[in-house]
Amino acid sequence: MNNNKKTEETEFQLELNTMPGFAGSSAYYLRYEDPNNDNELVSKEANEYWRNVDLYFGGAEHATGHLIYSRFWNKFLFDLGLVCEDEPFKKLINQGMIQGRSNFVYRIKNSNKFVSYNLKNQYETTEIHVDVNIVSNDILDIEEFKKWRPEFSDAEFILENGKYVCGYAVEKMSKSMFNVVNPDGLVEKYGADTLRLYEMFLGPIEQSKPWDTNGIEGVARFLKKFWRLYHNEKNEFFVSDEKATSEEFKILHNTIKKVTDDIERFSFNTGVSSLMICTNELSKCNKREILEPLVILISPYAPHIAEELWSLFGHQESITKAEWCKYDEKYTAENSFNYPISFNGKTRFNLEFPLSLNPKEIEKNVLQNEMTIKWLEGKEIVKIIVVPKKIVNIVIK
Numbered sequence: 471m472n473n474n475k476k477t478e479e480t481e482f483q484l485e486l487n488t489m490p491g492f493a494g495s496s497a498y499y500l501r502y503e504d505p506n507n508d509n510e511l512v513s514k515e516a517n518e519y520w521r522n523v524d525l526y527f528g529g530a531e532h533a534t535g536h537l538i539y540s541r542f543w544n545k546f547l548f549d550l551g552l553v554c555e556d557e558p559f560k561k562l563i564n565q566g567m568i569q570g571r572s573n574f575v576y577r578i579k580n581s582n583k584f585v586s587y588n589l590k591n592q593y594e595t596t597e598i599h600v601d602v603n604i605v606s607n608d609i610l611d612i613e614e615f616k617k618w619r620p621e622f623s624d625a626e627f628i629l630e631n632g633k634y635v636c637g638y639a640v641e642k643m644s645k646s647m648f649n650v651v652n653p654d655g656l657v658e659k660y661g662a663d664t665l666r667l668y669e670m671f672l673g674p675i676e677q678s679k680p681w682d683t684n685g686i687e688g689v690a691r692f693l694k695k696f697w698r699l700y701h702n703e704k705n706e707f708f709v710s711d712e713k714a715t716s717e718e719f720k721i722l723h724n725t726i727k728k729v730t731d732d733i734e735r736f737s738f739n740t741g742v743s744s745l746m747i748c749t750n751e752l753s754k755c756n757k758r759e760i761l762e763p764l765v766i767l768i769s770p771y772a773p774h775i776a777e778e779l780w781s782l783f784g785h786q787e788s789i790t791k792a793e794w795c796k797y798d799e800k801y802t803a804e805n806s807f808n809y810p811i812s813f814n815g816k817t818r819f820n821l822e823f824p825l826s827l828n829p830k831e832i833e834k835n836v837l838q839n840e841m842t843i844k845w846l847e848g849k850e851i852v853k854i855i856v857v858p859k860k861i862v863n864i865v866i867k
Contacts, residue, residue, distance in 0.1 A: 496539040499523050500553065511552070522555040530564045537562070563736060566678040567642075568669075570649030573605045574598060574637040575615070578628075585628040587635040600636060601648040603655060607684050610634040640680040651681060663772035664690045670738035670771060693772060696749050699761055700779055707782045709758045716801070718760050721751045723801040729767050730797065742771060758783075763795045811836060812863040813845055821862075829856040836862055 497511070504516035522544075528536070537559075544558035575584050576595040585593050587608075604614040612634055616623045627634050641647055656665050668689040672679040702708040714722075725748040732741035745768055752760065762783055769776035769789050780789040806824050809832070810817040819841050823832055833854050836842050842864070852865040 492539065493543055496536065496543045497547070497558075499540075499558065500544075500547075511547075514554075517552075518554050522557060523559045525561045525563065526559040527563050527565060529567075533564070563676060565675050566673075568672070569640050569678055569680045570643030570647060570651070571602065571680055571682045572639050572641045572647050572649040573600050573602050573608065573610075574639070575600045575610060575634070576637070582622065582624065583626045583628060584622075584634070586630040586633070587637045588630055589628060590637075597637070599646075599648045602650075602683065603652060605636050607687075608636050608638060610636050643681065651683060656683070656686065660686060660690050661693075661774070663774045664693055666773075667693065667742060667771050671742040673739055675736050675738060692746050692749065693775060695753070696745075696768065696772075697775065697779075699749065699752060699756065699764075700782070708756060709761055709783075710756050712757050714755070714757045714760045718752065718755050718757065719801040721748055722760050722763065723797055723799075724748075725767060726763070726795045727797045727802070730794070733770065738771070745771070765789065766792050766795050807859050809836075809860075809862050811839075811842065812861060813866055815863060817861075818845055825859070829858060832856050832858075832862065836864075 500512045500517065503520040504510075504512040507513055507516070526537075540558045544553060545556065547553045548556050574587075574597045576587065576590040576593075577584050577598055579594045579596055585595060600610065600615065601618055604611045604618060610633075612627055616625070641649060643650055653665060664686060668686045671689060672681070672685075700707055700709060725744055728744040729741045732738065732744065748764070752764070755761070765776050765779045765783070766789065769780075769792075773789075776789050780792070785792075804825065806822050808820050808822045811819050811821055821836060821839060821841075823835060827835070833856055836854075846864070846866065849866040852867055855861075855863040855865070
């Protein structure tokens with residue numbers, strides 16, 4: 471360095487205003503309560519109306535990067551009497567990290583050859599990460615691989631059953647591991663509803679979950695099956711005004727209760743499971759009074775398909791304006807019981823009777839049943855024990 475060289479000094483004004491980055495980013499939720507107030511952060515009236523935030527969703531990294539400062543400022547403002555709540559947020563949920571499913575190819579050492587996964591133990595190989603976007607169900611698109619890695623454009627591939635099978639591992643989703651999934655490609659191939667539904671179906675919202683593009687196929691099949699409930703063999707919209715059966719109402723209202731409870735508990739994955747079970751159980755049903763509310767139930771999970779079906783039902787307003795389904799216990803109340811019929815304490819078969827029958831009526835029906843007559847052949851009845859909604863035991867000798 472030339473110490474004799476004179477350098478020109480430039481003066482800058484020292485920035486002393488750190489409030490926008492510190493306080494502003496920590497207390498913005500209060501400003502949302504009264505955004506047009508030019509005299510104060512938030513008026514007493516507005517703050518007492520809106521109070522604190524009901525629910526805050528954020529990644530775990532927000533705990534120190536944002537939430538601790540929000541609590542600092544909220545408590546500071548509370549101590550000054552400027553806000554009415556001691557805590558800024560009523561409930562906090564940290565969503566889990568989506569982990570990546572990496573794929574690998576296996577290069578035979580000191581060669582320009584790649585060997586398929588199940589044959590790799592026959593060779594000394596080097597494991598190389600491969601872009602998951604050119605792998606489908608662990609099968610490598612060899613031509614795309616050659617384009618992706620031009621240095622291997624003339625490589626040889628040792629296949630199994632005509633295909634190159636990749637290895638896999640669950641790792642942090644990272645560009646360096648080539649396991650970052652581009653949602654645009656998935657939306658183009660499967661549709662936005664399938665991607666959205668699959669993300670919620672992966673597992674509990676607060677747990678880290680491995681992303682597996684292979685698993686999205688099952689969700690795509692479910693949505694196709696759901697769509698077929700509303701269409702005939704010619705893919706024409708077709709629903710019946712026929713009266714639904716008690717069993718169909720029972721399936722619907724059990725699903726209403728489960729999906730509603732799951733959404734309120736943020737248990738979205740189990741809500742999707744309930745809709746899948748319901749769709750299977752209603753596979754033969756095409757009745758309006760069952761299928762119309764079912765569209766509302768799936769709308770938070772698959773809004774595009776739901777909106778389309780809702781319009782096919784003749785509604786002019788968006789499904790987002792529809793009233794949520796109401797659970798009615800009368801449809802799910804059990805009106806019969808499947809009694810185990812035992813002889814000397816050993817269950818031999820089951821008989822279903824209405825809950826309205828008293829013990830004497832149950833006893834009479836059991837004794838008249840042909841299976842009971844078969845088991846009683848040549849035997850003497852000592853006594854009959856009927857425990858309502860439990861068991862029928864016939865003591866014989």
